[in-house]
Amino acid sequence: MQRLAETAERIAATTKKSEKVGILADFLRSLPVDDAAHAALFLSGRVFPGYDERTLQVGGALLWRSIVEVSRRTDADLTAAYRKHGDLGAASYQVLISANHTGPGVVLAEIADTFEQIAATRGPAGRAKLVIHLLAHATALEAKYIVKIITGELRIGLKESLVEEAIAKAYEAPLSEVQRADMMLGDIAGTLRLAVEGKLDQARMRMFHPIGFMLASPAETAQEALEYFQHAAVEDKYDGIRAQAHVSQGKVQLFSRTLDDVTGSFPELVPHLAAFADEAVLDGEVVAWEFPDESGTGHAKPFSQIQKRLGRKRVTRDLMAEVPVAYVVFDVLYAGGELVIDRPLAERSQILESVFANAKFVAGAPTENPQGLFVFEPAVTSNHKEQPRVLRAPVLRADSTCEVEALFEAALARGNEGLMIKDLSSPYTPGRRGRTWLKLKRELATLDVVVTAAEWGHGKRINVLSDCTFAVKRGDELVNIGKAYSGLTDAEIAEMTEYFLAHTINDRGFVRDVEPNLVLEVAFNAIMKSDRHNSGYALRFPRILRIRKDKLPEDIDTIETVEQIYARQHGVKKTA
Numbered sequence: 001m002q003r004l005a006e007t008a009e010r011i012a013a014t015t016k017k018s019e020k021v022g023i024l025a026d027f028l029r030s031l032p033v034d035d036a037a038h039a040a041l042f043l044s045g046r047v048f049p050g051y052d053e054r055t056l057q058v059g060g061a062l063l064w065r066s067i068v069e070v071s072r073r074t075d076a077d078l079t080a081a082y083r084k085h086g087d088l089g090a091a092s093y094q095v096l097i098s099a100n101h102t103g104p105g106v107v108l109a110e111i112a113d114t115f116e117q118i119a120a121t122r123g124p125a126g127r128a129k130l131v132i133h134l135l136a137h138a139t140a141l142e143a144k145y146i147v148k149i150i151t152g153e154l155r156i157g158l159k160e161s162l163v164e165e166a167i168a169k170a171y172e173a174p175l176s177e178v179q180r181a182d183m184m185l186g187d188i189a190g191t192l193r194l195a196v197e198g199k200l201d202q203a204r205m206r207m208f209h210p211i212g213f214m215l216a217s218p219a220e221t222a223q224e225a226l227e228y229f230q231h232a233a234v235e236d237k238y239d240g241i242r243a244q245a246h247v248s249q250g251k252v253q254l255f256s257r258t259l260d261d262v263t264g265s266f267p268e269l270v271p272h273l274a275a276f277a278d279e280a281v282l283d284g285e286v287v288a289w290e291f292p293d294e295s296g297t298g299h300a301k302p303f304s305q306i307q308k309r310l311g312r313k314r315v316t317r318d319l320m321a322e323v324p325v326a327y328v329v330f331d332v333l334y335a336g337g338e339l340v341i342d343r344p345l346a347e348r349s350q351i352l353e354s355v356f357a358n359a360k361f362v363a364g365a366p367t368e369n370p371q372g373l374f375v376f377e378p379a380v381t382s383n384h385k386e387q388p389r390v391l392r393a394p395v396l397r398a399d400s401t402c403e404v405e406a407l408f409e410a411a412l413a414r415g416n417e418g419l420m421i422k423d424l425s426s427p428y429t430p431g432r433r434g435r436t437w438l439k440l441k442r443e444l445a446t447l448d449v450v451v452t453a454a455e456w457g458h459g460k461r462i463n464v465l466s467d468c469t470f471a472v473k474r475g476d477e478l479v480n481i482g483k484a485y486s487g488l489t490d491a492e493i494a495e496m497t498e499y500f501l502a503h504t505i506n507d508r509g510f511v512r513d514v515e516p517n518l519v520l521e522v523a524f525n526a527i528m529k530s531d532r533h534n535s536g537y538a539l540r541f542p543r544i545l546r547i548r549k550d551k552l553p554e555d556i557d558t559i560e561t562v563e564q565i566y567a568r569q570h571g572v573k574k575t576a
Contacts, residue, residue, distance in 0.1 A: 002141065420437065420438070
């Protein structure tokens with residue numbers, strides 16, 4: 001482990017990608033295969049392979065107490081070190097060095113075995129004992145990187161993609177084969193072993209391990225969108241939870257864009273996805289759904305509705321009835337025993353159609369009418385109230401700016417965010433954001449707000465007050481409505497920090513209440529009802545557009561404006 005820590009220090013010391021890859025490749029090549037596999041995993045910032053759903057369940061508080069006990073320093077000492085570095089691993093190194101800590105050192109296999117024991121241990125006391133034992137036996141530098149691995153924050157400028165490059169370089173394997181094997185296996189250590197043996201082509205898709213999601217780039221206008229490709233597939237952009245569905249022999253798992261398992265949040269989708277006869281990996285959006293009325297149409301509901309379903313360990317029947325959901329599918333990644341991401345979108349769409357055709361739903365399948373709404377044609381079932389919850393997203397074609405603009409306005413009228421505009425010849429590129437998928441959205445509105453509190457940032461922003469909580473007016477009172485940290489330049493954030501430090505009302509450690517004098521203009525995607533703030537509302541995806549030095553605090557927007565925007569967003573006319 002000492003050599004891994006020293007190698008990590010060398011990698012952190014250079015900003016050049018090629019040097020990072022070269023240092024790591026030399027290190028991997030010098031190790032026995034088992035140690036190299038452990039090193040590749042740990043230097044990817046992982047405790048267990050990507051496909052492995054286990055976690056250590058070692059929270060920050062437990063880790064903090066363990067470092068204090070091993071170093072025999074105080075909370076205040078560790079707090080000061082953390083404030084200096086903004087990184088718990090670096091802070092632990094500082095307090096251990098100051099305590100003249102001299103552990104005998106640990107080997108990679110021992111660390112991997114201890115991680116296995118921690119994951120299998122119930123109760124924080126037992127886990128803390130194992131963490132303390134590991135840190136006590138490690139050198140100070142080893143402890144620094146053990147803490148970094150546990151927290152998943154190496155912060156040495158090394159991503160898993162660079163580890164893949166290092167494996168390719170170390171074992172003279174084609175990078176594309178290393179990348180594909182790692183994507184299918186979800187196991188960088190297993191990928192290294194195949195590279196050593198020259199068997200990367202034997203990697204097979206591991207179901208129930210999520211693949212990275214393809215990402216879209218923003219387009220400002222319909223004209224800009226069509227500058228990138230001539231023949232476009234156009235879909236509504238749904239305001240829900242992006243989800244990847246893995247289906248095989250009746251087993252179903254849903255993964256979020258952060259690659260977390262969210263199946264338990266949407267249990268009613270499981271039997272409908274299990275109806276797919278083909279083993280498949282699907283890409284789509286889980287949305288709050290208004291099921292058909294007498295007209296036979298259904299549509300997505302605002303994000304504020306599905307937000308009620310998030311973060312719950314147990315979803316009750318009452319909640320499922322209050323906020324019904326559907327899974328709107330727009331792409332397929334794996335079907336017929338084959339990964340199909342390299343095929344063009346037009347071909348993947350045909351494959352997706354066949355996957356749906358082979359599904360045996362518990363109710364009728366939706367078709368699309370000329371208005372782009374879903375029309376349900378119920379099949380004969382024992383439960384006539386049951387509706388299909390897995391839907392094929394309607395796909396339209398557009399070859400001109402006028403056509404795109406008309407479809408955009410229609411999507412907004414249906415309550416959706418805007419459009420997705422996709423190149424029909426595009427492959428599916430996991431984890432990448434290119435110009436073959438474009439998103440065309442319109443910001444709901446902007447608000448002028450005043451900052452009421454500021455927080456110290458994280459990482460490179462540890463020494464600036466970058467996270468702003470802001471408010472609107474309710475009569476003579478200020479009520480908070482959101483928090484944002486993006487949108488300003490480093491120079492503007494530095495300037496704001498000086499201002500906040502000079503105008504602090506109450507210092508709460510990481511948070512400072514400040515005099516409500518600084519006005520910001522913020523943009524956002526939606527307004528939701530929420531008890532997170534005392535206004536009763538929260539902004540979705542707020543971002544700072546600019547500092548409004550030309551405006552006074554009394555000029556900011558009011559809660560009435562917020563209510564009007566919320567009503568307009570939900571298609572409700574606000575009465576005076």
